[in-house]
Amino acid sequence: MYLMALSALMNMVLDPLLIYTAGMGIAGAAWGMVISQVFVAIVLAYWFFGRKDTYVSVSRESYVFQKQTVQDILDVGIPASLEFFLMSVLAIIINGMLVKVAGTDAVAVYAAGWRVVLFSIIPLAAIGTSVISVAGAAFGGRRYDKLPITLNYSFKIGSVIAISISVITWLFAHQIASIFAYTPESSYLAPHIAAFLATMCFFYPFVAPGIMSGCLFQGVGKGMTSLILNVFRNILFIAVFAYLFGIVLGHGEHGIWWGIVAGDILGGIVAIIWAKVYLSRLLRYQ
Structure with missing residues (x-):
């Protein structure tokens, strides 16, 4: 961390x-x-x-060397690696759309602001890492009743942290933006970075259900399910909404921002619903 x-x-x-x-x-x-x-x-x-x-x-x-151990690692590791690849693909798509509607300055704003986003969700990623370990131990020990407890507890703690970070980001967006635009050459970007941060903070509370659900699936060995959730979030939701709001509807740079927010929110909702349905079926047929 x-x-x-x-x-x-x-x-x-x-x-x-x-x-x-x-x-x-x-x-x-x-x-x-x-x-x-x-x-x-x-x-x-x-x-x-x-x-x-x-x-x-x-x-x-x-x-x-143990073949089954290697297989188990790859079953989770390869989909997890592809999730990072999807993040890179999404970044390329978003950058391309930003250049098309607003030029390279929009890319600079996105690059700087997204660093803050990644920094803000580090506590959630840390909790998610713990979920993988706890869920894996519970699943391996056939204590399936502990899985819903793990998901719900991590979701609640993560949501409280995410909401707190959202409020702080929204209140101090201009001060945070000044970190990236302190030189005379880049000072004109500060208001745009602040606006980006004030927009992005609306999806922070929905990052928690997405991360915790994906990590739960990784913990129980269903790395492919976690990958599918990321495909939905990054490609079907974020990329599509960003294109729809920013280019099709003509809202430009700000439309792309709100497309990212809408896609992340929908992705988090789908992930938590999928996880709860999986757990209910697991407990029913154990």
Whole structure:
């Protein structure tokens, strides 16, 4: 969790420096992402292979090949990897639509604002990681009655955190935006970034049900179901609504923003309904 936060903070600082101060433009945003991710990867590698003070130690001597274990990991790991790929595809689609309706400045606003969004949902992602572990233990021990408790508790805690972050973001949107637009060359973007943040905060409360439901499915070994939910959210909902509001209906940049909000809200609702239906059937036929 700490490294995820550090990566997001590094990205926030590097993006405006590389885009405007270094004059790299959109490529600067890409390099900011690469540098922050590589830094985190180096730190993680040092912890695992250098200091070796983590709870689980990695060594060649402890490795024993087990085909079923590999299969179980791939059943969850491959769909989870494809979920990140979908996020990249969605970013390409959104950037393309923004360039079409509002130019490269809109991409800069989206890139800067989305860093805040990713930073804001880190606590929810951390809770979701815990859901995977708890759900996996309950499912493996055939304590299916604990799965609804896990989902409901994480959903409630996540919703409280998300609503709190939404309120803070909405109240201090201008102050947060100033972090990305503190140079004379980029100061004109500050009001647009603030408007983006004030819009995005409306879907934060619906991130919790989406993340918790997806992590629950990963915990019980249904990685493909989690992937399908992400396809619905990223492609069928967000991309379609962004195109509908921003281009078809002609609302431009702000229409794309509201399309993202609408898609995320609908995706969260579908995810929590799907998870509850699955759990009810699991308990009924156990």
